[in-house]
Amino acid sequence: MNQIKEMEDLFYPKSPKVKAMYDAVLDMVNERYSFSQIKVSDITSRAGIGKGTAYEYFSSKEEIVVKAVLYNIYYNMHRMERVLSGEGSFEEKFYRILDFMEDNMEPLRYTTELLRGKCETIHKKLPMDEERFKIVQAQVKAYVNGVADRYMETGMQESCFTQSNVILRRNTLYTAILGYFVYLTNDYYDGDISREEARRFTYQGMIATLSK
Amino acid sequence: MNQIKEMEDLFYPKSPKVKAMYDAVLDMVNERYSFSQIKVSDITSRAGIGKGTAYEYFSSKEEIVVKAVLYNIYYNMHRMERVLSGEGSFEEKFYRILDFMEDNMEPLRYTTELLRGKCETIHKKLPMDEERFKIVQAQVKAYVNGVADRYMETGMQESCFTQSNVILRRNTLYTAILGYFVYLTNDYYDGDISREEARRFTYQGMIATLSK
Amino acid sequence: MNQIKEMEDLFYPKSPKVKAMYDAVLDMVNERYSFSQIKVSDITSRAGIGKGTAYEYFSSKEEIVVKAVLYNIYYNMHRMERVLSGEGSFEEKFYRILDFMEDNMEPLRYTTELLRGKCETIHKKLPMDEERFKIVQAQVKAYVNGVADRYMETGMQESCFTQSNVILRRNTLYTAILGYFVYLTNDYYDGDISREEARRFTYQGMIATLSK
Amino acid sequence: MNQIKEMEDLFYPKSPKVKAMYDAVLDMVNERYSFSQIKVSDITSRAGIGKGTAYEYFSSKEEIVVKAVLYNIYYNMHRMERVLSGEGSFEEKFYRILDFMEDNMEPLRYTTELLRGKCETIHKKLPMDEERFKIVQAQVKAYVNGVADRYMETGMQESCFTQSNVILRRNTLYTAILGYFVYLTNDYYDGDISREEARRFTYQGMIATLSK
DNA sequence: CATGAATGAGATTTCATTCAT
């Protein structure tokens, strides 16, 4: 719990300029710029600040981009958590998750890739050492898993499915979300399958997988 | 069919030096080097040739890397196709697919990311124009989809499931594969879920999703 | 004499903040920071003041550093002058000079190097023009030479040596001091020659050089 | 002896471009450029090569400059050694040493300053670690001392002086050379003392210091 | 007066690409 508190301290933007830089990075991520295609000068000009200013708040491009995407995850998971702990059925909330994923597809992909890539180059330039970075990564993951687990628990309580193994339930949720991405990036738009059909089919697949 | 023929001409390495360069690129991809982390000098030194030689066969780094990964897909899909048209039950073959995916996880991820990224920079440096490139991309996709569709058809014939919509079947296969990736990259190794359990659970989820 | 008065006006720190900045610079010089390694932000943070404040009193980094070292020379030569015009034999005073040099070795070296370096860059940033700067330099030199000459005159009066040429006497004094530096930076500490031996040998060398 | 061999390997320029870069650095040193005033672009343009070429041979500006000055010392000490082991009296050779010093005053000063400065910044950028660098430094020093000691031994043999302590003799030589620098940088040119007088006086001071 | 956030000119460094051999 105070781990999350630490993340909050780490990533909550202290200044509007930092926020503007995070937004600039995330815009570029949404426009599918890769890490090396994102130039510091692009970030600062989009953020409407001078190039040198970036280095008042961060010590390298690597730090800017990594913190921007971690901030994004943290910020959005927070919003999602509120939605999931609010009103609505298990199924309705599943579609809210898909909405959310649709809005954040690119940063999520990007984060995954960034966190998985050959990191030597990146780690060397981060202010935190590799050990510290792994802890942060683990915290993010634990946080996300916690949100997913609590959500799946409500599905169980609503008798939507019967599977009681927490890990299988969680991974099945992740798989269903990825499955929806498959529609998004492939066929739903070419008319064969409507967006609604894809969503319902995805939901039912998850339920079927977790039942009996 | 002559589309495939064309790909074959395009990607089948004409010279052992080209093959060595493709292998070098794919090794680096497996070691999680990102596109910008792959240096031309690394490729040529790993391939055991001079740096200038790369430009005898390709006109840019972009061309080398893109062709290497497309070659990889083409080559492996070919092998997979033979497996899938050979002996064995639908379920057995599913596990062969997972084997294959496990062996080729990195290049597959990489290819996906590379083909999805902001391509202006890359396209500008490819010898084919964007139009031409999209055709190649579409051919690859159509080829892969064809293999998947024929495989799923055999599952229908063996009465493993009842779903008759080709697109839903295909995407459910892709989803199941991605779902197995979720285990690979997350939990199966930390002891909660064994590799075998993860595979069986994945298979059954796919069958459940496609039944009734 | 009114030249010295002018130096006094120029370098006697008007405000405790200026004094703190001079001290900060001199500390860094003693720690062997080169001119470009001394950052304005280091000076001000060591002096315990804000960065902008430096520019209330000086118009460039160059001016701060140059005035700090000139101030240092002026201040210390003043102290030395009092010692040399006080009680004690010529030989005793020589050892006091060596004491003093030992304490101020780094700033003295630094000043020498700074005043000798390619000065275009530095001059362009000084509030005084090159002409004016040369005058100040000449004043410093004349002042130092005056102190040395008066001291050597007492050696003559005490019949320590016979050389009557003022310039030869003065330069021999400087040479002896440099010679002691040779011991300080080389051998005296490695056990072969003790600090006391080095000092006595240096003194006797000077006397021998100036006799008959 | 094979230590010297190692230095030779390390500093003898392998390519004319490297030699041209060394010359460019040494020219700038002679023009009194400080380390930070020497820009890589100046070095390469003076050497008549492209900026990137510098990084084919060296991995940082620090390495270029440090190797240039070490090369210079090594090269010149070599020449000097030949002179000192050739024909001529002890006194004649002393004036040859002064000639040599006059020609190489700037690089010698510079080297001294460079090797004495706060080196953190510089060491971090050298390809050799601090340990290795200290060994090279020690080799240079041992080499120079060896040349000096052999020369002073001949003075003893020619009965120019009586002092038998090797370290005192060596340091007295160094002091005499520095003493001549005092004339060079101060008074000899303003007409009071001729260049010849300064040299003779310096020689006699050294002999007097080392006699009886 | 005092401050420190903001700036951008200018430095170092990288690496895809060329081309003489």
Next chain:
DNA sequence: GATGAATGAAATCTCATTCAT
């Protein structure tokens, strides 16, 4: 064909200086 030394455009990063508060 094959090579790798040479290149320079373009990137990251530093830090003296300004100026609104």
